[in-house]
Amino acid sequence: MAAQSATASRSGLRSALPLLAPAYIWLTVAIFLPLSAMVFFSFMTDLPLSGKPWAFTLGNYAAFFSQSLYLTLLLASLRLGLEVTLWCIVIGYPAAYVLAKVLKGRSREAIFLLVILPFWSNGLVRIFSWAMVLREGGILDTALNAVLPFKINIDLMYSYPAVIIGLVHSYVPYMVLTCYLTLQAIDDSLIEAGRSLGATRLQVLKRVIIPLSMPGLVAGAALIFVPVVGSFMEPRILGGRTGTFYGTVIEDQFVAVFNWPLGAALSFILLAVVLVILAIASPVLRRAA
Amino acid sequence: MAGVQVSDVSRSFGAHKALDDVSIDFADGGFYALLGPSGSGKTTLLRQIAGFDFPDSGRISIGGESVERVPVEKRRIGMVFQNYALFPNMSVADNVAFGLSVRGEAKAVIATEVQRALDLVQLGKLGGRRPHQLSGGQRQRVALARAIVTKPRVLLLDEPLGALDKALRVDMQIELKRIQREIGITTIFVTHDQEEALTMSDRIGILRDGRLVQEGPPEEIYDRPRSEFAATFLGDANIFRGDTTGNGIRLQDGTAIAAGAGATLAAGAKASCAVRPERIRIGTDAGAVDSDANMLKGQVSKRIFAGNNSTYFVERAGQTLKVIVQNTGADRLAEGQDVVLRWSPESTVLIAAT
Numbered sequence: 001m002a003a004q005s006a007t008a009s010r011s012g013l014r015s016a017l018p019l020l021a022p023a024y025i026w027l028t029v030a031i032f033l034p035l036s037a038m039v040f041f042s043f044m045t046d047l048p049l050s051g052k053p054w055a056f057t058l059g060n061y062a063a064f065f066s067q068s069l070y071l072t073l074l075l076a077s078l079r080l081g082l083e084v085t086l087w088c089i090v091i092g093y094p095a096a097y098v099l100a101k102v103l104k105g106r107s108r109e110a111i112f113l114l115v116i117l118p119f120w121s122n123g124l125v126r127i128f129s130w131a132m133v134l135r136e137g138g139i140l141d142t143a144l145n146a147v148l149p150f151k152i153n154i155d156l157m158y159s160y161p162a163v164i165i166g167l168v169h170s171y172v173p174y175m176v177l178t179c180y181l182t183l184q185a186i187d188d189s190l191i192e193a194g195r196s197l198g199a200t201r202l203q204v205l206k207r208v209i210i211p212l213s214m215p216g217l218v219a220g221a222a223l224i225f226v227p228v229v230g231s232f233m234e235p236r237i238l239g240g241r242t243g244t245f246y247g248t249v250i251e252d253q254f255v256a257v258f259n260w261p262l263g264a265a266l267s268f269i270l271l272a273v274v275l276v277i278l279a280i281a282s283p284v285l286r287r288a289a
Numbered sequence: 290m291a292g293v294q295v296s297d298v299s300r301s302f303g304a305h306k307a308l309d310d311v312s313i314d315f316a317d318g319g320f321y322a323l324l325g326p327s328g329s330g331k332t333t334l335l336r337q338i339a340g341f342d343f344p345d346s347g348r349i350s351i352g353g354e355s356v357e358r359v360p361v362e363k364r365r366i367g368m369v370f371q372n373y374a375l376f377p378n379m380s381v382a383d384n385v386a387f388g389l390s391v392r393g394e395a396k397a398v399i400a401t402e403v404q405r406a407l408d409l410v411q412l413g414k415l416g417g418r419r420p421h422q423l424s425g426g427q428r429q430r431v432a433l434a435r436a437i438v439t440k441p442r443v444l445l446l447d448e449p450l451g452a453l454d455k456a457l458r459v460d461m462q463i464e465l466k467r468i469q470r471e472i473g474i475t476t477i478f479v480t481h482d483q484e485e486a487l488t489m490s491d492r493i494g495i496l497r498d499g500r501l502v503q504e505g506p507p508e509e510i511y512d513r514p515r516s517e518f519a520a521t522f523l524g525d526a527n528i529f530r531g532d533t534t535g536n537g538i539r540l541q542d543g544t545a546i547a548a549g550a551g552a553t554l555a556a557g558a559k560a561s562c563a564v565r566p567e568r569i570r571i572g573t574d575a576g577a578v579d580s581d582a583n584m585l586k587g588q589v590s591k592r593i594f595a596g597n598n599s600t601y602f603v604e605r606a607g608q609t610l611k612v613i614v615q616n617t618g619a620d621r622l623a624e625g626q627d628v629v630l631r632w633s634p635e636s637t638v639l640i641a642a643t
Contacts, residue, residue, distance in 0.1 A: 192341055193374035195362045197388035197439060207387070211378045 042264035060265030070249070070266065074273065077246035081229035084167045085221050091168065092175030092220065097209075099176070100183035101191075115176045118169060127237045130166050131157060134238070158240030166234040171227070175220035182216030183209070218285045226274055230267075246270060291352025291442040292317040292475060293338060298347030298357075300333055307333040308344070309499040315443075320469055320476045322486035324523065325496035331479045332447060334496065338477060339445050340364045351442050367436030367474075368445045371452065373428045375420040381431050382407070382416035388439035406438035407431075409468060426457045433465070437472060444469070446478045450485065462489055483523050487511065495519050511565075513550055513638055520563040520640065527569070527610045530642070533560040537639065542606060546583050549634035559642035566613040568636035571601055571628050582631040585610075589626045603628060 041047065042061070046054045064070045095115065099108060118126060133139045136155035144154055156162045186209060194204035210217075232251040235243035246266070253263030293315040300308040308330045315321050323331040336342045337349060340361035349357040356364055375384050382403050383390075389399045407413045410430035420428060429449060436444060449465070450458045466489055469476050480486050486493050487507045494504040495518075503510055503519045514520035517528055529546055531538035533554045537547040538561070546562050554560055564583075587605030599621060601612045612630065622628060 187372065187374065189370045189372060189374040190376060192361070193368070193370060193376070193435075194387070194391075195341075195360075196339060196366060196368040196445075197391065197435065198362050198365070199387070199391040200362055203391045207391070208376055208378070212376075 038264040039268065041261050042268055044261045047258075047260050060262045061269065063262060064266060064269050070246070073244065073246045073249055074270065077229045077270075078273075078277075080163070080167070080231075080235075080245060081225045083164060084171060084228045085225045087164065087168045088172045088175040088220065088224050089217065092172045093179050093213075093217065096176045096179035096183055096216075100180050100186075101188070112180075115173050119173055123170065123233060124237075126170065127166050127234055130162070130169065130238060134162050134165070157238070158242060160239065160242055162238040163235050163243055166238045167228055167231060170234065171224040174223040175217075178220035178223065179213055179216040182213040186212050214285075222278065226278075229274060230270055292319075293443055293477065294348075294350045295334070295338065296348045296350075298334070298337055298344040298349060300337060300342065300344050306499045308337070310347070311496075311499070311501050312347075313494050313501055313504055315475055315477055317475055318473045319491045320466070320489060321478060322490035322493045323477065323479045323496060324481070324483060324486040324493055326481060326522070328498075329496040330499040331481075331496045333499075335445055335447055335477060335479045338443070339366055339368055365439070365442050366445055367439060367441035367443070369429075369432045369436050369447065369449045371448045373420075373432040373452075375428055375431055375435070377420055379420075380416065381412065381418050381420065381423070384420065384431055385416075385435045385438050387435065392439070402438055403434075406434040409437075409471070410434045410464075425453050426461060429453065429461060430464075433468065437468070437474065441474070444474045444476045446476065448479055448481070450480075450482075458485075465489070487523070493523070495522060497522075514563060515640065517561055517563065517640055520638070525566050525611060525613075526563040527566065529562045529564075529608075531560065531562075533558045533639070537634070537637070538562050540606075544585065546637060547634040548637040548639035550638045554639065554641055561640045561642060563638045563640055564632055564636055566600070566611040567598075567615075569610070569612045569630050569632045571603070571612045571614060571622065571630055573622070573626065573628055582633055583637060585630045587628055587630060589622050589624050589628055592622065592624055594621075601628075603630060605630075 043056050043058065044054050045057045045059065046052050048054050095111075099111060099115070103111060131138075134155075135141075135157035136153060138154075138157070140156070141154040144152060156165070190208055190212075191204055194208050195201070199207070230247045230250070232245070232247035235245045236248050236251070237243075239245075250263050250266045250270070253259045253266065295311060295313045295315075298308055298311050299306070311330070311334060323334060325331045333342070337344050337357075338351075340356065340359060340363075344357055347357070348355060351364060351366070375381075376387065379387070385403045385406055386399050389402055394402075403416065404413065407416055410433055412427060412430050412434065415423065415427065415431075420431065423431065432449070446465075450461050453461060462485060478486075478490065490507060492505060493507050493510055495502040495510065497518055503515050507523075510519060511524055514523065514526070517526075520526040520528065529538060529540060531540040531546070533556055534545065535554070535556045536549075537545060539545050548562050585605055587603040587610065589601050590604045590609065591602040593600040593602075597616050599614050599616065601614065601622060603610045603612060610630065
């Protein structure tokens with residue numbers, strides 16, 4: 001019986017190979033090879049490209065531990081990732097709920113399109129639009145002063161909130177989409193059953209809907225948290241001097257300082273930390289899901 | 290426990306009148322079936338009683354208390370859904386405990402009540418299972434236990450046996466009836482299965498196009514239907530149409546059919562007579578004239594043998610009549626044979642034309 005099923009799965013794999021191959025060949029060429037090169041670089045004293053002499057070293061990794069700045073920035077980035085993820089849940093989950101359970105037909109399609117729209121706009125354009133809105137004398141400042149009877153100064157540009165706003169805007173569609181998919185799969189009669197048993201809408205949400213949509217929340221959180229921790233574009237443009245994070249430091253190594261080995265080493269430390277966090281969180285999340 | 294009164298309830302969805310001035314009185318402790326074809330409004334009516342939807346007009350009261358604007362969670366009802374609607378993220382025991390737990394009952398109370406409810410549906414040992422580990426019939430029982438553990442005033446069932454196979458459905462019918470008797474709860478049961486309605490309920494309400502066609506005990510509706518629809522939807526009936534003679538009708542070809550039951554109508558009006566297939570005697574002897582009996586001649590066009598009975602289709606003046614004969618060992622009639630049909634006026638119901 002066991003042997004039989006093993007044969008079945010092996011022949012299943014063989015027939016699936018032509019379907020799997022393109023994706024895996026592409027991943028190997030486009031991601032695995034360059035990444036391997038980066039692993040290699042991260043153990044070098046200098047790039048071999050400029051013809052300068054080089055040697056293998058652990059110094060790039062040691063640099064992370066010898067200078068407290070890197071750890072401080074990493075912690076700041078992790079906090080940023082956590083905050084952005086939380087805001088995405090706070091903003092994205094209710095939107096997903098309304099899309100999946102309240103709206104029907106044309107209005108659902110229209111609202112859905114609005115959620116997807118950030119995906120289709122260029123990232124830089126998106127961020128610079130926020131710069132126009134958030135700076136002193138910008139759109140938000142002018143609009144608020146036009147409405148409010150007293151004078152206030154809104155200058156969020158080059159601040160931590162500006163970075164959060166920009167990142168949340170970029171990443172909230174992931175949360176809406178993943179939550180929408182799990183919420184949509186929940187049978188409406190479960191909500192009705194809960195209410196027929198005397199539960200308020202809030203109790204049904206807490207005890208039935210949220211537990212059942214946990215897989216979507218977890219997937220959305222993972223999709224958002226990981227790239228936000230390494231993000232550099234939004235912190236640099238919207239954060240200015242306050243926008244120095246782990247991601248911007250890595251970017252500096254590649255673009256400004258031209259110290260690829262250190263940049264690569266810092267990237268892999270980030271990858272390791274993120275993997276450890278996900279590994280620690282996964283049993284908890286799996287139980288919740 | 291309480292009775293339910295529905296008075297003049299109407300509900301429209303856009304231009305569609307789902308419920309049109311429906312009034313029905315569900316007495317305390319009774320077992321009611323709401324029967325009708327799909328789109329007849331029976332589920333809409335159940336949802337009004339449950340409180341998932343509010344009527345446009347009319348009144349609904351449970352135990353004398355007006356509830357037509359009270360939301361479902363405050364109505365203290367128990368409901369069993371067609372697809373069971375068990376919470377997949379909870380164990381069987383937690384599913385059953387849900388209603389008590391949201392009400393904030395003490396843990397010990399919940400545990401005893403849940404066990405009692407599970408014992409009642411004979412699933413006492415399965416509290417730790419997950420819904421997906423249960424069979425359809427077991428899920429049905431869990432759904433029932435969950436609905437009654439909160440001691441609701443009324444139990445509402447929305448085609449609860451629709452998803453079960455035939456044998457299991459019969460078991461569950463008996464089981465459901467036993468449990469209902471045991472706790473004595475007013476039960477309203479939506480179904481499109483006429484046999485289910487007949488066997489299970491104390492009273493049946495037949496709905497069609499949002500209107501209550503007839504309401505009463507199963508025997509009364511079956512023996513004295515007040516419309517052609519009620520006659521043909523609940524059971525089978527041969528329908529004859531003609532002009533009333535006061536105590537029967539005269540068919541177009543002049544044949545008189547005497548009716549012993551049903552409406553009293555002024556002579557000359559259009560009317561129908563309904564006769565159940567099992568009330569008709571079929572034979573070959575034209576000789577003996579029975580002056581009391583209705584008599585028609587015809588020809589057997591088809592016979593369907595079903596073991597304990599046979600159904601004969603008899604052609605007569607362009608109409609196909611259905612006759613069911615119990616298998617008593619008597620000679621069976623062949624297809625193509627000329628036959629005489631006889632039945633008593635008492636078996637004939639006069640129905641006003643609509």
